[in-house]
Amino acid sequence: MKSLLNRSLLTLLDFSPEEIRYLLDLSHQVKSEYTTGVRPGRFRGRSLAMLFEKRSTRTRAAFETAFGEEGGHPVFLSSADIQLGAKETVEDTARVLGRMFDIIEFRGFHQQTVESLARWSGVPVINGLTDRYHPTQALADLMTIEEAVGTLRGAASVYIGDGRNNVSNSLMIAAAKMGMNHAVICPASLRPEDELLRELQERSDCTGTITVSDDPQVIPTDAVAIYTDVWVSMGEEEKAAERKKLLQPYQVNTEMMHRADSAVFLHCLPAVRGNEMTAEVIDGERSRVWDQAENRKHTIKSVMLATLGLA
Numbered sequence: 320m321k322s323l324l325n326r327s328l329l330t331l332l333d334f335s336p337e338e339i340r341y342l343l344d345l346s347h348q349v350k351s352e353y354t355t356g357v358r359p360g361r362f363r364g365r366s367l368a369m370l371f372e373k374r375s376t377r378t379r380a381a382f383e384t385a386f387g388e389e390g391g392h393p394v395f396l397s398s399a400d401i402q403l404g405a406k407e408t409v410e411d412t413a414r415v416l417g418r419m420f421d422i423i424e425f426r427g428f429h430q431q432t433v434e435s436l437a438r439w440s441g442v443p444v445i446n447g448l449t450d451r452y453h454p455t456q457a458l459a460d461l462m463t464i465e466e467a468v469g470t471l472r473g474a475a476s477v478y479i480g481d482g483r484n485n486v487s488n489s490l491m492i493a494a495a496k497m498g499m500n501h502a503v504i505c506p507a508s509l510r511p512e513d514e515l516l517r518e519l520q521e522r523s524d525c526t527g528t529i530t531v532s533d534d535p536q537v538i539p540t541d542a543v544a545i546y547t548d549v550w551v552s553m554g555e556e557e558k559a560a561e562r563k564k565l566l567q568p569y570q571v572n573t574e575m576m577h578r579a580d581s582a583v584f585l586h587c588l589p590a591v592r593g594n595e596m597t598a599e600v601i602d603g604e605r606s607r608v609w610d611q612a613e614n615r616k617h618t619i620k621s622v623m624l625a626t627l628g629l630a
């Protein structure tokens with residue numbers, strides 16, 4: 320396995336199945352340390368820049384607590400307060416932050432911004448969500464599926480809803496890398512990009528299968544997880560009415576959960592009850608969304624430990 324030291328996590332496409340396996344194993348280890356009160360102080364003397372152009376609860380809280388509880392100094396830099404996006408270029412901001420911080424997190428609109436930060440800062444950059452990808456979410460999703468069902472290879476998963484958003488893209492990549500059978504069920508107009516599907520089919524490190532269908536009636540009966548996300552992602556608010564109409568048949572409800580009787584329900588959160596799923600489903604006994612949210616912290620901690628060479 321290539322060293323993870325100084326690597327940036329911009330998309331899981333850049334990580335091999337062995338590297339993802341390593342990060343998941345480390346995540347299980349740091350979760351068990353956390354739950355037994357062990358705080359080894361591995362980030363002591365280190366600093367983390369957290370850049371946010373978009374809102375966040377889980378991602379911000381996960382980075383900030385994971386880094387801070389082990390002695391590191393996280394600094395929250397919202398786009399409302401810094402020069403980036405107003406008076407300063409990404410390149411200049413990246414060069415300056417790279418001189419002051421050991422590691423950078425970025426959440427925002429363009430994938431190109433996080434790529435430029437990685438290119439110019441000289442320190443590891445972690446993508447905390449862009450319009451295109453949400454790789455740290457997908458790591459937490461894999462960890463949660465693993466906790467719920469034991470093994471990823473050959474497991475059937477379903478994502479239903481907006482098939483071309485950041486969460487769907489990263490989940491597809493994660494599933495393909497880990498040898499899962501992943502079904503994306505979405506309206507034809509919200510299908511994942513053909514180019515990404517083709518890449519996942521052709522790459523030798525992607526052994527899973529990805530299928531896409533627009534039929535919400537056909538849920539694989541052996542699915543171990545049924546996953547959905549909001550119908551309107553951040554930055555697309557003007558599409559709310561159109562999406563509500565288009566995606567109504569794709570709502571995850573009790574009847575749909577019955578089609579795959581042993582599946583757990585997953586959602587990256589935040590969730591809109593009555594839209595992408597009913598309250599009965601997200602608050603029901605097959606929901607694992609709170610474990611999934613907690614696992615953001617453990618997976619993010621493991622990425623920071625690995626890329627800083629502290630694991």
Ligand code: CP
Nearest residue numbers: 375376377378587588
């Ligand atoms: N799942 C997720 O990224 O949540 P936040 O938007 O609250 O960070």
Ligand code: NVA
Nearest residue numbers: 484486552553587588
């Ligand atoms: N697809 C959602 C995910 C939020 C965590 C969004 O981009 O708003």
